[in-house]
Amino acid sequence: MNDIICTVDVVLMTLRDSRLHVALLKRDHAPFLGALALPGGYIRAAEDADTQAAAVRMLREKTGIDSPYLEQLATFSGSSRDPRGWSISVAYYALVPAEVIAAGGHPEVELLPVEALKGLPFDHQQIIEAATQRVRNKSSYSSLPVYLCGENFTLPQLQKVYEAILGEPINKVSFRRKLDELDILEAVAGAMETGKAHRPAQLYRLRKCFRQQLSLTGRALNAAG
Amino acid sequence: MNDIICTVDVVLMTLRDSRLHVALLKRDHAPFLGALALPGGYIRAAEDADTQAAAVRMLREKTGIDSPYLEQLATFSGSSRDPRGWSISVAYYALVPAEVIAAGGHPEVELLPVEALKGLPFDHQQIIEAATQRVRNKSSYSSLPVYLCGENFTLPQLQKVYEAILGEPINKVSFRRKLDELDILEAVAGAMETGKAHRPAQLYRLRKCFRQQLSLTGRALNAAG
DNA sequence: ACAATAGTGTCTCTTAGACAATATCGA
Protein backbone atom coordinates (compact mmCIF):
# COMPACT_ATOMS: atom_id res chain seq x y z
CA MET A 1 0.00 0.00 0.00
CA ASN A 2 2.81 2.39 0.87
CA ASP A 3 6.33 2.46 2.20
CA ILE A 4 5.80 4.58 5.26
CA ILE A 5 7.21 3.27 8.52
CA CYS A 6 4.56 3.53 11.23
CA THR A 7 5.74 3.59 14.83
CA VAL A 8 4.74 4.69 18.30
CA ASP A 9 7.05 6.25 20.88
CA VAL A 10 6.30 6.80 24.54
CA VAL A 11 7.81 9.51 26.72
CA LEU A 12 7.55 8.01 30.18
CA MET A 13 8.24 10.73 32.71
CA THR A 14 8.67 10.87 36.44
CA LEU A 15 10.01 13.15 39.13
CA ARG A 16 13.23 12.27 40.89
CA ASP A 17 15.20 14.62 43.10
CA SER A 18 12.71 17.34 42.22
CA ARG A 19 13.59 17.11 38.54
CA LEU A 20 11.69 15.71 35.59
CA HIS A 21 13.25 12.52 34.27
CA VAL A 22 12.50 10.48 31.18
CA ALA A 23 12.77 6.71 30.83
CA LEU A 24 15.17 5.53 28.13
CA LEU A 25 16.19 2.08 26.94
CA LYS A 26 19.13 0.72 25.02
CA ARG A 27 17.96 -0.16 21.54
CA ASP A 28 18.18 -3.85 20.70
CA HIS A 29 17.73 -3.40 16.95
CA ALA A 30 19.35 -1.44 14.16
CA PRO A 31 19.39 1.39 13.47
CA PHE A 32 21.13 2.97 16.44
CA LEU A 33 21.59 -0.43 18.08
CA GLY A 34 22.74 0.05 21.65
CA ALA A 35 21.85 3.74 21.80
CA LEU A 36 19.58 5.06 24.52
CA ALA A 37 16.18 5.85 23.04
CA LEU A 38 12.52 6.21 23.91
CA PRO A 39 10.57 2.99 24.31
CA GLY A 40 8.77 2.52 21.02
CA GLY A 41 8.34 0.33 18.05
CA TYR A 42 6.27 -0.64 15.09
CA ILE A 43 2.52 -0.45 15.19
CA ARG A 44 1.12 -3.95 14.73
CA ALA A 45 -2.06 -3.66 12.75
CA ALA A 46 -2.94 -7.22 13.64
CA GLU A 47 -2.96 -6.73 17.39
CA ASP A 48 -3.23 -3.01 18.15
CA ALA A 49 -6.74 -1.54 18.01
CA ASP A 50 -5.28 1.94 17.47
CA THR A 51 -2.14 3.90 18.24
CA GLN A 52 -3.16 4.42 21.86
CA ALA A 53 -3.37 0.66 22.28
CA ALA A 54 0.00 0.33 20.60
CA ALA A 55 1.45 2.79 23.09
CA VAL A 56 -0.03 0.85 26.00
CA ARG A 57 1.46 -2.37 24.62
CA MET A 58 4.84 -0.74 24.07
CA LEU A 59 4.95 0.60 27.59
CA ARG A 60 3.98 -2.75 29.05
CA GLU A 61 6.42 -4.76 26.96
CA LYS A 62 9.40 -2.50 27.47
CA THR A 63 8.91 -1.22 31.00
CA GLY A 64 6.31 -3.47 32.62
CA ILE A 65 4.20 -0.42 33.44
CA ASP A 66 0.49 0.25 32.95
CA SER A 67 0.29 3.99 33.34
CA PRO A 68 -3.05 5.45 34.44
CA TYR A 69 -2.21 8.61 32.56
CA LEU A 70 -1.22 8.22 28.92
CA GLU A 71 -1.97 10.99 26.44
CA GLN A 72 -1.21 11.54 22.80
CA LEU A 73 1.48 14.19 22.44
CA ALA A 74 1.90 14.79 18.72
CA THR A 75 2.97 13.05 15.56
CA PHE A 76 6.47 13.38 14.20
CA SER A 77 7.14 12.51 10.61
CA GLY A 78 9.23 12.93 7.51
CA SER A 79 11.89 11.43 5.36
CA SER A 80 14.88 12.42 7.44
CA ARG A 81 14.06 11.41 10.99
CA ASP A 82 14.68 7.69 10.43
CA PRO A 83 17.55 6.41 8.27
CA ARG A 84 15.34 3.56 7.08
CA GLY A 85 13.07 5.93 5.20
CA TRP A 86 9.94 8.04 5.41
CA SER A 87 8.42 7.45 8.81
CA ILE A 88 5.65 8.44 11.14
CA SER A 89 5.92 8.29 14.91
CA VAL A 90 2.83 8.93 16.95
CA ALA A 91 4.23 10.08 20.28
CA TYR A 92 2.52 9.60 23.65
CA TYR A 93 3.55 10.68 27.10
CA ALA A 94 2.90 9.09 30.47
CA LEU A 95 3.43 10.28 34.03
CA VAL A 96 4.08 7.92 36.93
CA PRO A 97 5.64 8.10 40.40
CA ALA A 98 9.27 7.00 40.45
CA GLU A 99 8.40 3.93 42.55
CA VAL A 100 6.21 2.61 39.76
CA ILE A 101 9.14 2.51 37.38
CA ALA A 102 11.19 0.51 39.88
CA ALA A 103 8.23 -1.82 40.44
CA GLY A 104 7.95 -2.44 36.70
CA GLY A 105 10.63 -5.06 37.01
CA HIS A 106 12.73 -3.80 34.12
CA PRO A 107 16.00 -2.69 35.70
CA GLU A 108 17.36 -1.89 32.25
CA VAL A 109 15.15 1.21 32.18
CA GLU A 110 17.35 4.28 32.65
CA LEU A 111 16.05 7.54 34.05
CA LEU A 112 17.74 10.69 32.81
CA PRO A 113 16.91 14.33 33.52
CA VAL A 114 15.02 15.90 30.65
CA GLU A 115 17.58 18.67 30.44
CA ALA A 116 21.08 17.86 29.32
CA LEU A 117 20.09 15.03 27.06
CA LYS A 118 22.25 14.67 24.00
CA GLY A 119 23.03 12.30 21.20
CA LEU A 120 19.61 10.69 21.15
CA PRO A 121 18.70 8.81 17.97
CA PHE A 122 15.96 9.85 15.56
CA ASP A 123 14.23 13.05 16.69
CA HIS A 124 13.77 11.73 20.21
CA GLN A 125 15.34 14.81 21.70
CA GLN A 126 12.72 16.94 20.02
CA ILE A 127 9.92 14.60 21.14
CA ILE A 128 11.11 14.77 24.74
CA GLU A 129 11.29 18.55 24.56
CA ALA A 130 7.73 18.69 23.29
CA ALA A 131 6.60 16.39 26.10
CA THR A 132 8.42 18.45 28.70
CA GLN A 133 6.87 21.64 27.42
CA ARG A 134 3.43 20.04 27.40
CA VAL A 135 3.77 18.78 30.96
CA ARG A 136 5.03 22.14 32.22
CA ASN A 137 2.30 24.02 30.42
CA LYS A 138 -0.48 21.68 31.41
CA SER A 139 0.68 21.60 35.01
CA SER A 140 0.18 25.35 35.26
CA TYR A 141 -3.56 25.02 34.87
CA SER A 142 -4.52 21.44 35.72
CA SER A 143 -4.16 18.64 38.22
CA LEU A 144 -1.73 16.74 35.99
CA PRO A 145 1.09 16.61 38.58
CA VAL A 146 -0.92 14.38 40.93
CA TYR A 147 0.01 11.51 38.62
CA LEU A 148 3.61 12.02 39.67
CA CYS A 149 2.72 11.45 43.31
CA GLY A 150 2.00 8.12 44.85
CA GLU A 151 -1.52 7.16 45.81
CA ASN A 152 -1.39 9.15 49.04
CA PHE A 153 0.46 12.40 49.49
CA THR A 154 0.47 15.50 51.63
CA LEU A 155 -0.30 18.97 50.34
CA PRO A 156 3.24 20.21 50.99
CA GLN A 157 4.52 17.24 48.94
CA LEU A 158 2.16 18.00 46.10
CA GLN A 159 3.12 21.65 46.18
CA LYS A 160 6.79 20.71 45.92
CA VAL A 161 5.95 18.60 42.85
CA TYR A 162 4.21 21.55 41.21
CA GLU A 163 7.11 23.83 42.07
CA ALA A 164 9.63 21.36 40.69
CA ILE A 165 7.79 21.15 37.38
CA LEU A 166 6.99 24.82 37.05
CA GLY A 167 10.42 25.84 38.25
CA GLU A 168 9.20 28.57 40.56
CA PRO A 169 7.74 28.86 44.05
CA ILE A 170 3.98 28.86 44.46
CA ASN A 171 2.09 30.81 47.07
CA LYS A 172 1.02 28.33 49.70
CA VAL A 173 -2.32 29.93 50.48
CA SER A 174 -3.27 30.29 46.82
CA PHE A 175 -2.24 26.74 46.12
CA ARG A 176 -4.46 25.36 48.85
CA ARG A 177 -7.33 27.62 47.92
CA LYS A 178 -7.12 26.35 44.35
CA LEU A 179 -7.06 22.70 45.34
CA ASP A 180 -9.93 23.33 47.70
CA GLU A 181 -11.98 24.88 44.88
CA LEU A 182 -11.12 22.05 42.51
CA ASP A 183 -12.45 19.63 45.08
CA ILE A 184 -10.61 16.68 43.59
CA LEU A 185 -8.76 15.50 46.70
CA GLU A 186 -10.02 13.76 49.78
CA ALA A 187 -8.32 13.44 53.15
CA VAL A 188 -7.17 9.99 54.19
CA ALA A 189 -7.85 8.90 57.76
CA GLY A 190 -4.29 8.72 59.09
CA ALA A 191 -1.92 11.64 59.11
CA MET A 192 1.63 11.39 57.88
CA GLU A 193 3.92 10.52 60.72
CA THR A 194 7.35 9.31 59.54
CA GLY A 195 8.67 10.67 62.79
CA LYS A 196 9.34 14.13 61.40
CA ALA A 197 10.15 16.54 64.16
CA HIS A 198 7.23 18.83 63.44
CA ARG A 199 3.49 18.86 63.07
CA PRO A 200 2.45 15.98 60.80
CA ALA A 201 0.72 16.73 57.52
CA GLN A 202 -2.63 15.35 56.46
CA LEU A 203 -2.52 12.67 53.77
CA TYR A 204 -4.72 13.15 50.73
CA ARG A 205 -5.58 11.11 47.67
CA LEU A 206 -7.32 11.78 44.38
CA ARG A 207 -11.04 11.21 44.73
CA LYS A 208 -12.27 8.12 42.92
CA CYS A 209 -14.28 9.98 40.29
CA PHE A 210 -11.13 11.85 39.24
CA ARG A 211 -8.78 8.88 39.05
CA GLN A 212 -8.34 9.05 35.30
CA GLN A 213 -9.49 12.50 34.32
CA LEU A 214 -7.78 15.84 34.67
CA SER A 215 -9.24 18.89 36.33
CA LEU A 216 -8.59 22.37 35.06
CA THR A 217 -8.05 25.25 37.40
CA GLY A 218 -9.36 27.87 35.03
CA ARG A 219 -6.54 30.12 36.05
CA ALA A 220 -2.86 29.54 36.19
CA LEU A 221 -1.36 28.23 39.39
CA ASN A 222 1.80 30.23 39.01
CA ALA A 223 2.36 33.93 38.89
CA ALA A 224 3.90 34.25 35.45
CA GLY A 225 0.82 33.10 33.58
CA MET B 1 6.88 -2.76 4.99
CA ASN B 2 3.41 -2.61 6.46
CA ASP B 3 -0.22 -2.39 5.50
CA ILE B 4 -1.13 0.78 7.32
CA ILE B 5 -2.92 3.44 5.31
CA CYS B 6 -1.29 6.80 5.95
CA THR B 7 -3.34 9.92 5.28
CA VAL B 8 -3.65 13.56 6.20
CA ASP B 9 -6.92 15.41 6.77
CA VAL B 10 -7.36 19.16 7.07
CA VAL B 11 -10.10 20.91 9.02
CA LEU B 12 -10.35 24.25 7.25
CA MET B 13 -12.44 26.57 9.39
CA THR B 14 -13.87 30.03 8.96
CA LEU B 15 -16.46 32.31 10.49
CA ARG B 16 -19.65 33.03 8.59
CA ASP B 17 -22.72 34.70 10.06
CA SER B 18 -20.96 34.64 13.43
CA ARG B 19 -20.73 30.85 13.40
CA LEU B 20 -17.81 28.52 12.90
CA HIS B 21 -17.97 26.68 9.59
CA VAL B 22 -15.88 23.87 8.19
CA ALA B 23 -14.96 23.32 4.55
CA LEU B 24 -16.10 20.00 3.09
CA LEU B 25 -15.74 18.46 -0.35
CA LYS B 26 -17.55 15.72 -2.20
CA ARG B 27 -15.30 12.67 -2.32
CA ASP B 28 -14.20 11.68 -5.80
CA HIS B 29 -12.93 8.25 -4.82
CA ALA B 30 -14.25 5.18 -3.07
CA PRO B 31 -14.91 4.60 -0.28
CA PHE B 32 -17.75 7.01 0.42
CA LEU B 33 -17.61 8.33 -3.15
CA GLY B 34 -19.77 11.43 -3.39
CA ALA B 35 -20.06 11.95 0.34
CA LEU B 36 -19.06 15.26 1.88
CA ALA B 37 -15.78 14.86 3.72
CA LEU B 38 -12.75 16.75 4.93
CA PRO B 39 -10.12 17.58 2.33
CA GLY B 40 -7.47 14.94 2.75
CA GLY B 41 -5.66 12.12 1.10
CA TYR B 42 -2.67 9.85 1.05
CA ILE B 43 0.70 11.03 2.22
CA ARG B 44 3.10 10.87 -0.70
CA ALA B 45 6.46 9.87 0.65
CA ALA B 46 8.08 10.85 -2.62
CA GLU B 47 6.96 14.48 -2.60
CA ASP B 48 5.95 15.43 0.96
CA ALA B 49 8.78 16.33 3.31
CA ASP B 50 6.59 15.55 6.31
CA THR B 51 2.92 15.45 7.28
CA GLN B 52 2.75 19.22 7.62
CA ALA B 53 3.92 19.55 4.02
CA ALA B 54 1.36 16.95 3.01
CA ALA B 55 -1.37 19.02 4.69
CA VAL B 56 -0.20 22.16 2.90
CA ARG B 57 -0.29 20.30 -0.41
CA MET B 58 -3.72 18.86 0.29
CA LEU B 59 -5.13 22.25 1.15
CA ARG B 60 -3.67 23.82 -1.96
CA GLU B 61 -4.77 21.04 -4.31
CA LYS B 62 -8.30 20.75 -2.99
CA THR B 63 -9.17 24.31 -2.04
CA GLY B 64 -6.56 26.53 -3.69
CA ILE B 65 -5.70 28.03 -0.32
CA ASP B 66 -2.37 28.66 1.37
CA SER B 67 -3.35 29.21 4.97
CA PRO B 68 -0.98 31.27 7.12
CA TYR B 69 -2.18 29.34 10.15
CA LEU B 70 -2.01 25.56 9.93
CA GLU B 71 -1.44 23.51 13.06
CA GLN B 72 -1.34 19.82 13.81
CA LEU B 73 -4.47 18.80 15.67
CA ALA B 74 -4.06 15.14 16.56
CA THR B 75 -3.69 11.74 14.97
CA PHE B 76 -6.64 9.44 14.52
CA SER B 77 -6.07 5.77 13.93
CA GLY B 78 -7.29 2.24 14.14
CA SER B 79 -8.74 -0.64 12.25
CA SER B 80 -12.33 0.52 12.16
CA ARG B 81 -12.22 4.13 11.00
CA ASP B 82 -11.57 3.28 7.35
CA PRO B 83 -13.26 0.31 5.62
CA ARG B 84 -10.11 -0.27 3.59
CA GLY B 85 -8.20 -1.32 6.69
CA TRP B 86 -5.97 -0.16 9.53
CA SER B 87 -5.30 3.51 8.95
CA ILE B 88 -3.65 6.58 10.38
CA SER B 89 -4.88 10.10 9.71
CA VAL B 90 -2.75 12.97 10.92
CA ALA B 91 -5.27 15.79 11.25
CA TYR B 92 -4.44 19.50 10.87
CA TYR B 93 -6.61 22.54 11.24
CA ALA B 94 -6.46 25.90 9.49
CA LEU B 95 -8.23 29.21 10.07
CA VAL B 96 -8.91 31.71 7.31
CA PRO B 97 -11.32 34.60 6.68
CA ALA B 98 -14.36 33.56 4.65
CA GLU B 99 -13.24 35.71 1.70
CA VAL B 100 -10.09 33.63 1.33
CA ILE B 101 -12.14 30.51 0.72
CA ALA B 102 -14.10 32.24 -2.01
CA ALA B 103 -10.86 33.53 -3.50
CA GLY B 104 -9.43 30.02 -3.61
CA GLY B 105 -11.24 29.44 -6.86
CA HIS B 106 -12.76 26.13 -5.87
CA PRO B 107 -16.51 26.72 -5.86
CA GLU B 108 -17.08 23.05 -5.06
CA VAL B 109 -15.92 23.74 -1.49
CA GLU B 110 -18.95 23.67 0.79
CA LEU B 111 -19.07 25.50 4.10
CA LEU B 112 -21.19 23.93 6.81
CA PRO B 113 -21.65 24.98 10.44
CA VAL B 114 -19.60 22.83 12.77
CA GLU B 115 -22.70 22.01 14.75
CA ALA B 116 -25.40 19.90 13.17
CA LEU B 117 -23.06 17.91 10.97
CA LYS B 118 -24.15 14.37 10.42
CA GLY B 119 -23.44 11.36 8.28
CA LEU B 120 -19.80 12.24 7.65
CA PRO B 121 -17.58 9.40 6.48
CA PHE B 122 -14.73 7.90 8.49
CA ASP B 123 -14.37 9.59 11.87
CA HIS B 124 -14.49 13.05 10.32
CA GLN B 125 -17.23 14.14 12.68
CA GLN B 126 -14.96 13.36 15.61
CA ILE B 127 -12.03 15.14 13.98
CA ILE B 128 -14.12 18.25 13.41
CA GLU B 129 -15.33 18.18 17.00
CA ALA B 130 -11.75 17.97 18.21
CA ALA B 131 -10.79 20.91 15.99
CA THR B 132 -13.75 22.96 17.19
CA GLN B 133 -12.90 22.30 20.79
CA ARG B 134 -9.27 23.21 20.17
CA VAL B 135 -10.18 26.47 18.48
CA ARG B 136 -12.63 27.44 21.21
CA ASN B 137 -10.20 26.57 23.95
CA LYS B 138 -7.21 28.23 22.33
CA SER B 139 -9.21 31.34 21.54
CA SER B 140 -9.89 31.87 25.21
CA TYR B 141 -6.25 32.55 25.94
CA SER B 142 -4.58 33.51 22.68
CA SER B 143 -4.75 35.69 19.61
CA LEU B 144 -5.85 32.79 17.41
CA PRO B 145 -9.09 34.46 16.23
CA VAL B 146 -7.22 37.20 14.36
CA TYR B 147 -6.65 34.63 11.64
CA LEU B 148 -10.39 34.60 11.05
CA CYS B 149 -10.38 38.33 10.33
CA GLY B 150 -9.16 39.89 7.13
CA GLU B 151 -5.89 41.76 7.02
CA ASN B 152 -7.44 44.89 8.52
CA PHE B 153 -10.19 44.91 11.10
CA THR B 154 -11.66 47.08 13.82
CA LEU B 155 -11.58 46.19 17.49
CA PRO B 156 -15.37 45.86 17.66
CA GLN B 157 -15.19 43.42 14.74
CA LEU B 158 -12.46 41.39 16.42
CA GLN B 159 -14.42 41.34 19.65
CA LYS B 160 -17.46 39.99 17.81
CA VAL B 161 -15.28 37.21 16.37
CA TYR B 162 -14.09 36.26 19.84
CA GLU B 163 -17.63 36.36 21.15
CA ALA B 164 -18.89 34.21 18.28
CA ILE B 165 -16.26 31.55 18.95
CA LEU B 166 -16.49 31.60 22.72
CA GLY B 167 -20.26 31.83 22.65
CA GLU B 168 -20.50 34.48 25.32
CA PRO B 169 -20.18 38.26 25.57
CA ILE B 170 -16.81 39.74 26.51
CA ASN B 171 -16.29 42.86 28.56
CA LYS B 172 -15.29 45.60 26.17
CA VAL B 173 -12.87 47.36 28.51
CA SER B 174 -11.14 44.14 29.54
CA PHE B 175 -10.90 43.01 25.94
CA ARG B 176 -9.18 46.21 24.89
CA ARG B 177 -6.95 46.23 27.92
CA LYS B 178 -5.83 42.71 27.07
CA LEU B 179 -5.12 43.50 23.44
CA ASP B 180 -3.25 46.59 24.51
CA GLU B 181 -1.07 44.54 26.87
CA LEU B 182 -0.43 41.90 24.22
CA ASP B 183 0.81 44.67 21.94
CA ILE B 184 0.35 42.61 18.81
CA LEU B 185 -1.84 44.99 16.83
CA GLU B 186 -0.99 48.25 15.12
CA ALA B 187 -3.37 50.96 13.98
CA VAL B 188 -3.73 51.51 10.24
CA ALA B 189 -3.76 55.06 8.92
CA GLY B 190 -7.35 55.28 7.66
CA ALA B 191 -10.34 54.77 9.87
CA MET B 192 -13.23 52.57 8.87
CA GLU B 193 -15.86 54.56 7.12
CA THR B 194 -18.41 52.44 5.20
CA GLY B 195 -20.89 55.21 5.83
CA LYS B 196 -22.11 53.81 9.11
CA ALA B 197 -24.29 56.31 10.90
CA HIS B 198 -21.99 56.57 13.89
CA ARG B 199 -18.46 57.29 14.90
CA PRO B 200 -16.07 55.33 12.68
CA ALA B 201 -13.80 52.71 14.22
CA GLN B 202 -10.05 52.60 13.91
CA LEU B 203 -8.67 49.88 11.64
CA TYR B 204 -5.97 47.61 13.04
CA ARG B 205 -3.78 44.85 11.69
CA LEU B 206 -1.50 42.23 13.16
CA ARG B 207 2.00 43.61 13.57
CA LYS B 208 4.49 42.09 11.15
CA CYS B 209 6.50 40.23 13.74
CA PHE B 210 3.36 38.40 14.83
CA ARG B 211 2.10 37.42 11.40
CA GLN B 212 2.65 33.71 11.89
CA GLN B 213 2.95 33.25 15.61
CA LEU B 214 0.33 33.22 18.32
CA SER B 215 0.34 35.33 21.43
CA LEU B 216 -0.90 34.07 24.74
CA THR B 217 -2.83 36.28 27.09
CA GLY B 218 -1.79 34.48 30.23
CA ARG B 219 -5.30 34.76 31.51
CA ALA B 220 -8.55 33.79 29.96
CA LEU B 221 -10.36 36.35 27.90
CA ASN B 222 -13.75 35.15 28.99
CA ALA B 223 -15.35 35.05 32.38
CA ALA B 224 -15.99 31.35 32.70
CA GLY B 225 -12.34 30.38 32.67
C1' DA C 1 -30.28 67.96 16.87
C1' DC C 2 -30.68 62.81 17.10
C1' DA C 3 -29.50 58.07 16.81
C1' DA C 4 -26.01 54.95 16.99
C1' DT C 5 -21.78 53.00 17.94
C1' DA C 6 -16.57 53.96 19.07
C1' DG C 7 -13.37 54.89 22.52
C1' DT C 8 -12.02 55.99 27.44
C1' DG C 9 -12.11 56.95 32.47
C1' DT C 10 -13.17 55.17 36.85
C1' DC C 11 -15.32 52.55 40.52
C1' DT C 12 -16.10 48.15 42.54
C1' DC C 13 -15.56 43.47 43.33
C1' DT C 14 -13.01 39.30 42.94
C1' DT C 15 -8.91 36.92 43.61
C1' DA C 16 -3.99 36.15 44.11
C1' DG C 17 -0.09 36.90 47.11
C1' DA C 18 2.18 38.56 51.51
C1' DC C 19 2.37 38.15 56.26
C1' DA C 20 1.70 36.23 60.31
C1' DA C 21 -0.61 33.70 64.02
C1' DT C 22 -1.68 29.19 65.71
C1' DA C 23 -1.09 23.92 65.84
C1' DT C 24 1.46 19.74 66.61
C1' DC C 25 5.01 16.79 66.30
C1' DG C 26 10.10 14.82 67.87
C1' DA C 27 14.03 15.80 70.49
Add this chain to the structure above:
DNA sequence: TCGATATTGTCTAAGAGACACTATTGT
Protein backbone atom coordinates in the same frame (compact mmCIF):
# COMPACT_ATOMS: atom_id res chain seq x y z
C1' DT D 1 10.61 23.86 76.20
C1' DC D 2 12.65 24.35 71.49
C1' DG D 3 12.93 23.79 66.63
C1' DA D 4 10.59 22.73 62.68
C1' DT D 5 6.96 22.53 59.57
C1' DA D 6 1.64 22.21 58.90
C1' DT D 7 -2.49 24.71 58.72
C1' DT D 8 -5.37 28.74 58.85
C1' DG D 9 -6.76 33.73 59.17
C1' DT D 10 -6.39 38.23 57.35
C1' DC D 11 -4.63 42.22 55.02
C1' DT D 12 -3.10 44.18 50.62
C1' DA D 13 -2.48 44.65 45.83
C1' DA D 14 -3.51 43.55 41.11
C1' DG D 15 -6.77 42.64 37.71
C1' DA D 16 -11.46 41.91 35.68
C1' DG D 17 -16.09 43.63 34.99
C1' DA D 18 -19.80 47.25 35.44
C1' DC D 19 -21.10 51.74 34.44
C1' DA D 20 -21.09 55.75 32.41
C1' DC D 21 -19.20 59.64 30.02
C1' DT D 22 -17.23 61.69 25.83
C1' DA D 23 -16.40 61.45 20.65
C1' DT D 24 -17.77 61.27 15.88
C1' DT D 25 -20.28 60.03 12.17
C1' DG D 26 -24.80 59.95 8.93
C1' DT D 27 -29.51 61.31 8.70
